[in-house]
Amino acid sequence: MRKPKNPEKFKAANKAFNEGLRRHPVTGEGLPAxxxxxxxxxxxxxxxxxxxxxxxxxxxxxxxxxxxxxxxxxxxxxxxxxxxxxxxxxxxxxxxxxxxxxxxxxxxxxxxxxxxxxxxxxxxxxxxxxxxxxxxxxxxxxxxxxxxxxxxxxxxxxxxxxxxxxxxxxxxxxxxxxxxxxxxxxxxxxxxxxxxxxxxxxxxxxxxxxxDPRAVKGMGVTYATTPMGADHTAGYAVTANILKVGGDVDPLSPAGQVELSRNLQVATAALDATGFCLFIAFAILDQADTFQAMVDTLNGMYDWNLTGDDVAALGKKILSMERDFNRRAGFTAAHDRLPRYFQREALPPHNVTFDVADKHLDSVFNWE
Ligand code: SF4
The missing domain is CATH 1.10.569.10 (Aldehyde Ferredoxin Oxidoreductase Protein, subunit A, domain 2)
Incomplete structure (x- = not known):
């Protein structure tokens, strides 16, 4: 088994991290039950x-x-x-x-x-x-x-x-x-x-x-733009759209969905690279001390001095690399779209279509 490079720091951070997971209603109650x-x-x-x-x-x-x-x-x-x-x-x-x-x-x-x-x-x-x-x-x-x-x-x-x-x-x-x-x-x-x-x-x-991307529009932005195809795990906007975890963005309105998806895609790319299970995201999005404990766990494991800003920079770098790979494979902005019937057919019971504009989809990766 791998040993932490700074055992004391790792042990303290890991304790706080696990305590944070148990405290959050999604990771401490809903998912276990x-x-x-x-x-x-x-x-x-x-x-x-x-x-x-x-x-x-x-x-x-x-x-x-x-x-x-x-x-x-x-x-x-x-x-x-x-x-x-x-x-x-x-x-x-x-x-x-x-x-x-x-x-x-x-x-x-x-x-x-x-x-x-x-x-x-x-x-x-x-x-x-x-x-x-x-x-x-x-x-x-x-x-x-x-x-x-x-x-x-x-x-x-x-x-x-x-x-x-x-x-x-x-x-x-x-x-x-x-x-x-x-x-x-x-x-x-x-x-x-x-x-x-x-x-x-x-x-x-x-x-x-x-x-359905028409009734959880942040997910629609993620499906359309993530380099991996329609992947919910790449930027799980259900958090702020439906569960009200890490924010509150109306799922039926196009407003705020690009920013929500962008932030989640950046955070998720970094998180996936650490090897942590994605389901810790509910607790670290909602609880600042649990996010810090996650970063400190990595720092204790590897004797690093990562900060929250480093995590965001890592996520952006990974996404840009993935997009570069896709570009070389022939993908363009035209592939960052949902099938057009989602714009045409209204979804009951809310009778909504997907109405996030193409130009806004093209602004998801705005640091490039
Ligand atoms: S590691 Fe993740 S997927 Fe596996 S049981 Fe734990 S929470 Fe669920």
Missing amino acids: FGTNVLTNVINEAGAYPTYNFKEGRYADAGKISGETIAQLETERGGNPTHGCHVGCAIRCSGIFVDKDGNYITKQPEYETVWAHGGNCGICDPDVIARLDFLDDNIGLDTIEMGATIGVAMEAGLLAFGDSAGAIRLVEEVGQGTPLGRILGSGCAFTAKAFGIERAPVVKGQAMPAY
Whole structure:
């Protein structure tokens, strides 16, 4: 095991850091009790839960697949809703999903996985979603990409929304490498092209996750502009847009979203480079002393003298390097856009479109 270069400093900082994680309601209560799927009810209530391939913002059966429901099911069956994915995690957002006889099926499906195969496809049976999660993992598929692909296949008429057996069959076909499976296994954008479907929720060829960009506009800015494609983790604006963590920016208005996404993308690029789990972000965004404790933990580990400003500079440098890579690979500002149907089609229940102007999207990386 690696040893801190300054053990005393590391120990004190680590103690304060863990205490800060336990004190924050998201990292100390919500995530440990229900995992990331705690978000199903929250995002659905906010009207931003992409339903039926991003046609609606609320799913009537969300309660059947919520974090609260699945945690209760796991507990009743002898699984475990509160589990660390590695030794020493203070948050423990992971869990173990078992069948009705107590046999292990898969790790507790994450919020994104539950949404991708659940509300996005009109499926509300936790056992079906767990089976799809297992198949994805076993075959080696990203659960967001596969769920979005099935949603597009449903829109194309290959199967009906809500067809659980059909969804399982499609994923199995990917594993078997059938002609249809090879199309689906190439992802959401490819599948939409193959079947002539415009409504493919992708940016830079990557499927969007579980927040409709019209009703959480900060996420829309992140999806459009992050060098990685539609990646929620690259600048998780749900924090200030919905959870009111680290600020309060109206999710339905275009105002303030570029600045929010920019700050989060910078902070996240730096955080990802440290090796810390991204979920500490809730506590460090909200609690200045926990942010400082995180920086001090790094300083104790490596005997550095990092400051908060150094962290921001590191994030900007990483993003500029990623963008430089993309430029050389042929990406331009035209790729920093959402599919145009998000500007055209209003999302119920708030009946909002994505209305952050292109020129504002082009100002996200304003230090370059
Ligand atoms: S390390 Fe992160 S992902 Fe793993 S259990 Fe802890 S909080 Fe969850």
